[in-house]
Amino acid sequence: AKRDAHYVEKAVLEDRSSALDDEVIDLDLGDPTMYEKYWKQMGDKTTVVIPGWRFISYFSDVKNICFFLESELADAIVRLHKLVGNAVTQGRSIVVGTGSTQLIQALFYATSPANSSEPVSVVSAAPYYSAYPSFANYLKSGLYEWGGNAHKFKGNKPYIEIVTSPNNPDGSLREAVVKNKQAGILIHDLAYYWPQYTSISSPADHDIMLFTVSKCTGHAGTRLGWALIKDEEIAKKMTEFMVINTIGASKESQVRGAKILQAVADSHENNRGSTKSEESNSFFEHSFNLMAHRWKILSNAVNQGNIFSLPQFPSGECSFSRRTFATQPAFAWLKCEGEIDDCERFLRKHKIISKGGNYFGDSPKYTRISVLPRHHVFENLVHRLSTISSS
Numbered sequence: 001a002k003r004d005a006h007y008v009e010k011a012v013l014e015d016r017s018s019a020l021d022d023e024v025i026d027l028d029l030g031d032p033t034m035y036e037k038y039w040k041q042m043g044d045k046t047t048v049v050i051p052g053w054r055f056i057s058y059f060s061d062v063k064n065i066c067f068f069l070e071s072e073l074a075d076a077i078v079r080l081h082k083l084v085g086n087a088v089t090q091g092r093s094i095v096v097g098t099g100s101t102q103l104i105q106a107l108f109y110a111t112s113p114a115n116s117s118e119p120v121s122v123v124s125a126a127p128y129y130s131a132y133p134s135f136a137n138y139l140k141s142g143l144y145e146w147g148g149n150a151h152k153f154k155g156n157k158p159y160i161e162i163v164t165s166p167n168n169p170d171g172s173l174r175e176a177v178v179k180n181k182q183a184g185i186l187i188h189d190l191a192y193y194w195p196q197y198t199s200i201s202s203p204a205d206h207d208i209m210l211f212t213v214s215k216c217t218g219h220a221g222t223r224l225g226w227a228l229i230k231d232e233e234i235a236k237k238m239t240e241f242m243v244i245n246t247i248g249a250s251k252e253s254q255v256r257g258a259k260i261l262q263a264v265a266d267s268h269e270n271n272r273g274s275t276k277s278e279e280s281n282s283f284f285e286h287s288f289n290l291m292a293h294r295w296k297i298l299s300n301a302v303n304q305g306n307i308f309s310l311p312q313f314p315s316g317e318c319s320f321s322r323r324t325f326a327t328q329p330a331f332a333w334l335k336c337e338g339e340i341d342d343c344e345r346f347l348r349k350h351k352i353i354s355k356g357g358n359y360f361g362d363s364p365k366y367t368r369i370s371v372l373p374r375h376h377v378f379e380n381l382v383h384r385l386s387t388i389s390s391s
């Protein structure tokens with residue numbers, strides 16, 4: 001009977017394993033569902049109840065440049081940046097939007113030269129975030145257009161350069177590449193400048209900075225981003241864009257976002273000086289550890305053979321956590337070595353859906369895979385990659 005039980009168990013395991021081998025693993029988008037589990041564990045700490053009479057008005061604070069910004073959210077943003085030390089908020093206007101996606105477009109509108117005879121070029125160093133070209137071109141604007149890889153931008157004419165650091169897709173830490181202060185506007189997209197992904201070296205102090213809850217806390221569905229803007233005229237024009245586009249950003253999202261950002265800050269301040277295990281419940285501790293674990297098992301799987309390689313990241317000391325560590329990005333920028341020319345197609349044959357290098361202005365030898373899915377999907381990915389690597 002014992003032996004029969006053994007065979008039944010083995011059959012069930014083999015069945016489950018072949019079901020796993022058969023499952024399509026879709027990691028084309030950076031959907032941050034990894035964070036769901038943490039927030040479930042936090043229970044009611046972030047539950048928001050909104051009575052029916054609230055948010056009837058279009059307005060939040062008419063004295064503010066961004067008149068639809070809820071003060072609760074503004075306070076939470078300033079508190080969190082202070083705690084983490086990743087951005088200077090003093091002397092900046094906050095403009096809130098439906099994700100940083102909307103704010104990027106508001107910035108194109110707000111920073112394009114007013115009286116130009118031709119559209120200004122929007123550039124970013126390849127490999128760049130694949131949505132930038134669509135944002136710049138889909139309306140065929142007369143104000144701006146996609147100008148491609150910033151490394152190839154020539155001429156002494158106006159341009160807008162998006163600097164993404166850490167970068168999507170390859171996790172690199174970046175600075176502007178077109179260095180022409182007179183002609184250029186820089187947009188710093190700092191969606192991933194949080195201590196679970198990279199060491200915080202100093203508070204970012206640029207004129208235009210973008211953040212989003214999507215990659216900070218994982219609440220992509222809340223559709224909430226914010227811009228920190230030094231020049232009031234730019235903040236005003238962004239607000240003007242927002243008025244024409246959507247007359248503001250949802251206040252329900254803002255108060256929910258505020259509650260979540262406050263809960264993140266509370267989790268650190270309340271756990272200060274506590275035991276190690278209590279401390280590991282602090283949001284950035286918890287998510288740092290998860291990312292470290294994911295990168296460890298992913299690198300092991302990939303490095304088992306010579307089929308794939310991953311970028312190398314330099315280490316730095318984090319002023320927030322005091323740890324020294326290498327960037328552990330939200331995406332794996334996987335390269336197929338040897339004769340495989342199209343890494344996306346190669347992985348697709350193995351039922352892994354990723355986004356090929358050509359979408360990011362780079363070679364199809366690369367492909368991008370999200371590192372932020374739910375636990376079982378990630379485990380399945382690692383298992384599949386290790387089977388391919390060791391074959």
Ligand code: PMP
Pocket residue numbers: 030098099100101102129164168189191211212213214220223224225
């Ligand atoms: N910028 C970068 C670099 C991103 O990776 C993303 C999301 N993939 C965004 C902006 C947009 O984020 P959201 O609109 O969800 O705030």
